[in-house]
Amino acid sequence: MRIGELARRAGVTPKAVRYYEALGLLAPERLANGYRDYGEYDVRVVREIRALSGLGIPVERTRPFLDCLAAGHRHADDCPASLAGYRDAIDELTQRIEGLTARRTVLLAHLREAAHRNSRVSPDDEEEDLMTTHASLPASYTTLPAGLPVPEDDGAAAHLPGMKVPPLELRGTADTAVRLDALGTGRTVIYVYPLTGRPGADLPDGWDSIPGARGCTPEACGFRDHHRDLLAAGAHGVFGLSSQDTDYQREVVQRLHLPFQMLSDPERSLAQALGLPTFVTGGLTLYKRLTLIVRDGVIEHVFYPVFPPNEHAAQVLTWLRDNPLETPGKR
Numbered sequence: 001m002r003i004g005e006l007a008r009r010a011g012v013t014p015k016a017v018r019y020y021e022a023l024g025l026l027a028p029e030r031l032a033n034g035y036r037d038y039g040e041y042d043v044r045v046v047r048e049i050r051a052l053s054g055l056g057i058p059v060e061r062t063r064p065f066l067d068c069l070a071a072g073h074r075h076a077d078d079c080p081a082s083l084a085g086y087r088d089a090i091d092e093l094t095q096r097i098e099g100l101t102a103r104r105t106v107l108l109a110h111l112r113e114a115a116h117r118n119s120r121v122s123p124d125d126e127e128e129d130l131m132t133t134h135a136s137l138p139a140s141y142t143t144l145p146a147g148l149p150v151p152e153d154d155g156a157a158a159h160l161p162g163m164k165v166p167p168l169e170l171r172g173t174a175d176t177a178v179r180l181d182a183l184g185t186g187r188t189v190i191y192v193y194p195l196t197g198r199p200g201a202d203l204p205d206g207w208d209s210i211p212g213a214r215g216c217t218p219e220a221c222g223f224r225d226h227h228r229d230l231l232a233a234g235a236h237g238v239f240g241l242s243s244q245d246t247d248y249q250r251e252v253v254q255r256l257h258l259p260f261q262m263l264s265d266p267e268r269s270l271a272q273a274l275g276l277p278t279f280v281t282g283g284l285t286l287y288k289r290l291t292l293i294v295r296d297g298v299i300e301h302v303f304y305p306v307f308p309p310n311e312h313a314a315q316v317l318t319w320l321r322d323n324p325l326e327t328p329g330k331r
Contacts, residue, residue, distance in 0.1 A: 001038045002035070002036075002038070003017055003018075003036060005038075007046075009043050010043050010046035010047045010050060012046055012050055016046075020045075020059065023059065023060060025045065025049065025063065026038075026045060028042060045066055048066065048076050052065060052076075057085060057089050061085060061088070061089075062085075064079065064081035064082050065077060065082045144215050144218060144308060144309070145208060145214070148208060148211075148214055148215075149209065149210070149211040150211060150307050151288075151289075151305035152305065153304065153305055154277070156275075156277035157276070157277060157302045157304035160274060160276075160292070160299050160304075161299055161301060163298070164297055165180045165181045165274075165294055165298065166180065166269075166270070166273035166274065167179060167180070168180045168270060168273060170241070170263040170264060170269075170270075171246050171263070171264050172263050172264075173246060173250045173253045173261045173262045173264075174261050176261075178239070178261065180294075181297050182297075183237065183294060183297070184236050184237070185296055186234065186235075186236035186296070186325065187235050187236055187294065187300065187320070187325070188238070188239065188293075189230060189237070189238045189291065189292075189293060189294075189316055190240075190241055190292045190294060191223060191239075191240055191290075191306075192240075192287045192288075192289065192291065192292070193220075193240060193241070193242050193287065193289050194242065194279075194287055194288070194289060195216060195242055195243070195244050195284075196216040196220065196242070196244070196249075196252045197217060198217075198251065198252060198255065204282035204284065206281070207281070212305055212306065212307060214309075215289075215310055216289075216309065219309035219310060220256055221310075222312060222313030222314065223238055223240070223258075223313040224256060224259060225313070226313040227259045229317050230317055230320065233317055233321050234324060234325050238260040239260060239262070240260070240261075240262040240263065241262070241263040241264075241270070242264070242265070242286075242287060243264070243267075243268055243285070243286060243287060244266070245266055246262075246264040249262035249264055268287065271287065274299075276288070277290070277304075288305070289304075289305065289309060290304040290305070290306060291304075291306060291312065293319070301319065301323075303315065303319075
C-alpha cells in the first residue's frame with residue numbers, strides 16, 4: 001500500500017510516517033519503480049507508535065515495544081524491555097508531578113501572603129480554608145463542567161410520595177446500622193446519588209454524557225455547607241445514600257468533612273423495595289440522583305430529577321422553609 005493509505009488507516013499524517021522511517025522504526029519494501037510498499041505489519045507498527053505517544057512515551061523511545069512485536073509477541077509490552085519503558089515514563093511523570101506540586105505550594109504561599117498583605121485578618125485565620133479549597137479538593141471534582149446534559153423527568157419517581165419507608169437496615173459511615181423506618185419523628189433528608197469520585201479514581205467512561213450523573217461531590221459539599229440551615233429549617237437529620245461500599249464512603253466523609261453519615265446500599269435494596277430509578281454504565285447498576293423527604297416513616301416529598309446538583313441542597317432548604325411543620329396546638 002502507498003504511504004497515504006497507511007497514514008489514513010493508522011490515524012497519522014504522511015509526514016509522521018516519514019519521520020518514523022527516518023528514525024528507523026519503519027522499513028518498508030521498495031518496488032522496482034522506487035516507491036515504498038507498506039504492509040499490514042507496518043500499519044500495526046504505526047498504530048502502536050501512535051498509542052504509545054498518546055501515553056506520553058516519546059516516539060524515539062518506542063523501539064523496545066516495536067522490537068517486542070518484531071520478535072513475534074502478541075502485545076508490544078510482553079517483553080521486559082517494554083516494561084522498563086513503562087517504568088521510565090512513570091518515573092519521569094513522577095518527577096514532573098513533584099516539580100509541579102512544589103511550584104504549586106510556592107504559588108499558594110505567594111497567594112496567601114498577597115491576599116493578606118493589606119488586610120487586618122490574620123493569614124493564620126484563613127489558612128485552613130485556603131488549603132482545603134485549593135489543595136484538598138481538586139476543581140475537577142468540586143466544580144461542574146459547562147454543557148452537562150440536563151436530566152428529564154421520566155416519571156420514575158412519581159409513585160413515591162405517600163409510600164412508607166421499608167424496614168431496611170443500611171450500614172452507615174459511623175459504623176452503625178441505620179434502620180430507615182426508624183429515623184425518628186419529624187423530617188429526614190435522604191439524598192440518593194450514583195457515586196462519588198475521588199482523586200486517583202477514574203469515573204466510568206462517558207460519565208459526563210449521562211444526564212444527571214456528574215456532580216456527586218459538589219452535591220455533598222452543598223449539603224455540608226447548608227447542614228446547620230437544614231436542621232434549623234426543620235430537618236431532623238441528613239443522610240447521603242449510594243451503592244458504594246462503606247469504606248469508600250468513609251473516605252469521602254473524611255476528605256470533605258461531612259457532618260452527616262453516608263449510607264451504603266450495595267445490593268440496591270431500597271431501589272427494590274420502593275422502585276427507585278437506576279441506570280447501568282460500565283457494568284455498574286447505580287442509583288439515579290433523587291432526594292427523599294421522609295416524615296414519620298412516610299415519604300412526604302421527592303426531588304426528581306435533581307439538577308444542577310451543586311445547587312440542590314439550597315433547593316431542599318427552600319422547600320423546608322416554604323413548608324414548615326405545624327407547631328403543636330396551632331392551626
